[in-house]
Amino acid sequence: MKKIISFTTTFVMILLLTFSLFSCGEEPVTEKKSAFINGEYIGSYDIVYSEENDYELRAAEYIQGKIKERTGVKVDLVKASEDGGEGAAILVGETARELSSALDAECAGLQFAISADGTEIALEGELFVIAAAAYYFVETYVTGKSFSAIVPEETAVLEPIVKEAKNHILLIGDGMGYVHTRMFDYLADPSEISDGEDTFYGYMLPSQGSCRTSSLSGVTDSAAAGTALATGYKTYNEYIGLNKDGESVKSLTELAIELGKGAAVISTETQTGATPATFSSHVVDRGSSSEIRKQQTALITEHGVIIDGNYSQYTSWIMKSIEGDVMEAIGKMESDPDGFFMMYEEAHIDKACHSNDLERTYLSVIRFNQIIARVMEYAFYNPETFVLITADHETGDLEPNASGELVYGSEEHTDKDVPVFAYGKGSELFNGKTVENVQIAMTFASFWGVSDFGDQSEFAPLGK
Numbered sequence: 424m425k426k427i428i429s430f431t432t433t434f435v436m437i438l439l440l441t442f443s444l445f446s447c448g449e450e451p452v453t454e455k456k457s458a459f460i461n462g463e464y465i466g467s468y469d470i471v472y473s474e475e476n477d478y479e480l481r482a483a484e485y486i487q488g489k490i491k492e493r494t495g496v497k498v499d500l501v502k503a504s505e506d507g508g509e510g511a512a513i514l515v516g517e518t519a520r521e522l523s524s525a526l527d528a529e530c531a532g533l534q535f536a537i538s539a540d541g542t543e544i545a546l547e548g549e550l551f552v553i554a555a556a557a558y559y560f561v562e563t564y565v566t567g568k569s570f571s572a573i574v575p576e577e578t579a580v581l582e583p584i585v586k587e588a589k590n591h592i593l594l595i596g597d598g599m600g601y602v603h604t605r606m607f608d609y610l611a612d613p614s615e616i617s618d619g620e621d622t623f624y625g626y627m628l629p630s631q632g633s634c635r636t637s638s639l640s641g642v643t644d645s646a647a648a649g650t651a652l653a654t655g656y657k658t659y660n661e662y663i664g665l666n667k668d669g670e671s672v673k674s675l676t677e678l679a680i681e682l683g684k685g686a687a688v689i690s691t692e693t694q695t696g697a698t699p700a701t702f703s704s705h706v707v708d709r710g711s712s713s714e715i716r717k718q719q720t721a722l723i724t725e726h727g728v729i730i731d732g733n734y735s736q737y738t739s740w741i742m743k744s745i746e747g748d749v750m751e752a753i754g755k756m757e758s759d760p761d762g763f764f765m766m767y768e769e770a771h772i773d774k775a776c777h778s779n780d781l782e783r784t785y786l787s788v789i790r791f792n793q794i795i796a797r798v799m800e801y802a803f804y805n806p807e808t809f810v811l812i813t814a815d816h817e818t819g820d821l822e823p824n825a826s827g828e829l830v831y832g833s834e835e836h837t838d839k840d841v842p843v844f845a846y847g848k849g850s851e852l853f854n855g856k857t858v859e860n861v862q863i864a865m866t867f868a869s870f871w872g873v874s875d876f877g878d879q880s881e882f883a884p885l886g887k
């Protein structure tokens with residue numbers, strides 16, 4: 424009896440299984456209406472975006488693009504000013520809808536917020552941080568061709584998604600000391616001079632530290648400081664890409680090429696200027712511009728390295744052309760499966776401080792800040808990206824006086840430590856630390872699996 428029951432049960436189970444498999448196969452395949460958020464078909468949603476800044480537009484376009492790519496459904500983009508205020512919507516930035524104003528979450532640093540109310544979903548993030556919100560939203564909820572996602576009603580305050588880095592970006596503010604990065608604090612109305620910025624974006628990054636800058640000559644010039652950041656060797660002033668014995672030493676650019684990565688060296692001054700030169704040539708005298716150019720041309724033609732520059736003239740502090748060139752350079756390299764290395768230098772902070780020109784100092788810090796914002800936006804959409812912001816040295820001994828105005832104490836470089844701001848996988852190594860400039864180069868190399876880069880007789884890469 425027992426045996427029969429068992430047989431019958433098995434038989435019924437097989438029958439049920441066969442039936443269910445068969446019936447699955449018989450079900451009509453529905454191409455449409457397979458993607459739902461909060462119970463509503465994704466095609467019913469509009470993406471309503473705030474028009475406060477371009478980051479919000481690009482975030483809206485990013486979400487639209489990813490929804491199309493993953494589900495095949497085209498969702499409409501609607502300006503907040505043209506929004507009817509009704510219907511299912513993904514709200515990007517502050518809009519007139521109630522949920523937007525209700526959200527207003529406390530976000531520190533790079534945090535962003537997401538909340539939902541039925542078929543309204545709001546994303547909020549300051550300036551470029553909205554990119555991190557957009558990326559998070561599509562990665563978490565728009566997961567494939569078919570899904571039924573629930574965005575919780577309770578406001579979530581979140582951090583950007585970070586992945587193992589294959590792209591490494593080094594941003595150098597030539598001559599930029601701590602006080603330069605605090606300039607906004609000393610202005611009664613920063614918006615008078617800026618494009619809306621009132622903070623140096625480095626301070627939003629999770630990892631912050633300091634860097635010592637001296638060269639073997641004492642107070643460094645940009646040649647020795649650039650060489651330290653590019654090659655991991657302390658050297659004498661005037662030397663470009665050479666160690667103390669005058670021997671050529673490998674730069675991060677050359678190492679990146681060796682490893683099959685894309686590489687770019689970009690500066691707001693002529694490409695033969697000391698900083699870009701240290702990342703792309705080896706000469707005894709920083710003034711040997713024709714030899715520097717010759718070596719750079721060889722790098723460009725043999726290895727496809729991008730070397731830009733020549734923004735020596737100010738037309739405006741909002742330099743769309745530089746921004747465009749930086750994004751174009753990244754665009755050319757980003758398809759490389761091995762990732763890329765890019766050094767970008769704002770050269771004019773140093774120049775303005777040599778001539779004790781406060782207004783130009785502000786303008787060049789602001790221009791640098793705007794590039795930082797674009798690079799961070801890129802890093803949010805491409806989380807395999809590591810970003811480090813620092814300076815080669817301080818120039819001008821800039822300090823506030825007794826009445827809180829900024830004044831120069833010098834027309835020369837100083838030996839003051841400079842700030843380090845870092846973002847991405849591994850950036851925590853820099854947090855709260857004072858490093859030597861050479862350790863930055865060594866640490867970049869060790870991220871790429873090269874542990875013996877630079878002169879490690881005195882200093883080692885971080886994390887080692």
Ligand SMILES: [Zn+2]
Pocket residue numbers: 598645773774777818836
């Ligand atoms: Zn200088």
